[in-house]
Amino acid sequence: MNARSWWLMISVGLGILLNPLNSSMVSVAIPRLQHQFQLDYTAVSWIIFSFYIASAVAQPVMGKASDLFGRRTIFLTGLVIAFVASILAPLSPGFGWLIVFRIVQSIGTSMVVAVGMAIVRVHITEKQATALSVLSMFTSGAAAIGPFFGGVLIHLWGWSSIFFINVPFVTASFVLAWRTIPKDQPPASPANKLSVRQWMNRMDVPGILLFTVGLIALLAQLLSAKSSGHVSLFNVIAGLAGIVLLTVFVRHELSAKSPFIPLRTFASYPALTWVNLQFMLVNLLFYSVFFGLPSYLQLVRHVSEFHTGILMLSLGLCSLIISPLAGRWIDRSGPRPAMIISAILMTLGSAWLVILNPSSPVISVCLALAAFGISNGLNNVAMQAALFNSSPKDIIGVSSGLFSTSRYFGTILSSLLIGIVMGNQFSFEGFQVLGIILTIVALSLVFMSRRRMDSAQQL
Known part of the structure; x- marks a missing residue:
């Protein structure tokens, strides 16, 4: 591989490590956040829960979005979103706002992960196995050192440091990606030439909404019922609504032309x-x-x-x-x-x-x-x-x-x-x-x- 390929690979690696790094560092911060915001364990666990729900939805969605808007565009936009979320999260006036910025951070890092591997596969044509193994080291290494890294940062500077530490990684990845990732080729069906209905069908917006709302409704009510110690009528109604929405989601995915999750593949x-x-x-x-x-x-x-x-x-x-x-x-x-x-x-x-x-x-x-x-x-x-x-x-x-x-x-x-x-x-x-x-x-x-x-x- 030439020097440009190595720099491209490093720029992508610095970007895709953000998702596993942020999902693992927070494991050490749970007790500190619980004390800071005076919450029980179930409530504070949403700092973990929300990140993974957002990632589960955002990564396949952003993979589809890259077909419309281009991989380079999605990658750079994801870095900007992750940067903004990392700056604003420590300034949250309450735990609710922290969850919001955590979700935004998850969406940004998921955009980077969703297209990072594809960028390397497309633009590095020689020794691809070596390139993919190096990227794997970025992701597995970030997940491996995340708890240690988070523990040291929290011990020295408090829980806010696990968000601020993203800034140098995001900045370095953005500068290198801007210089090394080639510009996207115009897609066969540009997003600005699609009608609203065509765009919604291509992205399977109904499937995304059914999956997201149904999953959150079901899981949130299970946690809420356990936290409060009793099952209220609201818990039952919201939980049943989640089950119904997920059932409708399955039926929709089986008939959709461009499904969000192609369930027929499993069958x-x-x-x-x-x-x-x-x-x-x-x-x-x-x-x-x-x-x-x-x-x-x-x-x-x-x-x-x-x-x-x-x-x-x-x-x-x-x-x-x-x-x-x-x-x-x-x-x-x-x-x-x-x-x-x-x-x-x-x-x-x-x-x-x-x-x-x-x-x-x-x-x-x-x-x-x-x-x-x-x-x-x-x-x-x-x-x-x-x-x-x-x-x-x-x-x-x-x-x-x-x-x-x-x-x-x-x-x-x-x-x-x-x-x-x-x-x-x-x-x-x-x-x-x-x-x-x-x-x-x-x-x-x-x-x-x-x-x-x-x-x-x-x-």
Whole structure:
């Protein structure tokens, strides 16, 4: 690759790391935000919850939008939105405004992620595998060091620093992207030549609205009912409305010409459905620990943000170290053995959380984190390989989009699970219950992986 290609790759890498960095840094900030705004754990968990809901919707939407407006335009616009949100979020007069700016930040970073990989694939024509592996290091590295980075920043300068730290990354990415990303070619059907109806059909605006409003209505009322300790008539009505809207969404997507989420793809390729289901459960497990353990350390064991970040670094480092080794193993043996080992490690790690107590030595916490870190490193490669094996080549782009959506569903469910189990106060007893639930989910993954491996061998 020439120098310009390297600079283009760095500009994209600095942009796409913003999403995983911001989603992971906040895990250490939950107790501080809870104290700052005088909120219970369920309420403050919306700082996590809102980010992933917005990302789950925004990334496939912005991928579609790039066909109308161009990838370079979407990438640069996303950086500007992320910059503005990062400046305004620390100035929020209340927690509600902080959630609003957090959602705006998620939309901005999702715009960057949605087109970043495509920009590299289109404009770097040689050694693409090397380029994509470097970008993967940006994203996985950001997620790995996020809790440590966040812990150090919060310890030194308070929770607002995890927003301000985005400014140098956004600025550097914007300057480099402006200079290195080639201008977009005029699309075959420019947005300004489409009628309002054509534009809405192309973007599937009704599907986007049904999915977003239905999901928020359903999940918000589940959290609200748990937080208040009782189920009100309003909770029931809003929850039922969410279910109805999601049902209508499914019917709409099955008949739409350009669906927001092409559900027929799942019906046509059952193996692809199972891969996405397993990926969702994997992320449910991983992010339940990723977000739950920092709160356990700080609220139950009274560990500082700084030392919590250091402990969480063991999870990220194990994941980073194992990923390249997993790639070589999976090249030789296929993804199934790695998926089984990963599920077993998650089972052991979840069971280990159940037997932890406030006086357990620190090394016990590190062992649980290491188990989940190694399993995450295996899954990063194994699940992607399983996706490619299960998906026909002619729909690999759609499959990759659905794969990302499955990741966000898993993270959303992890936030919901923690909120329901913990309720108003994060407690040691609640953490044990969480560990039991995660152990059951991990065991189901072991059986799913084993069954699919046996089926593959029979075929």
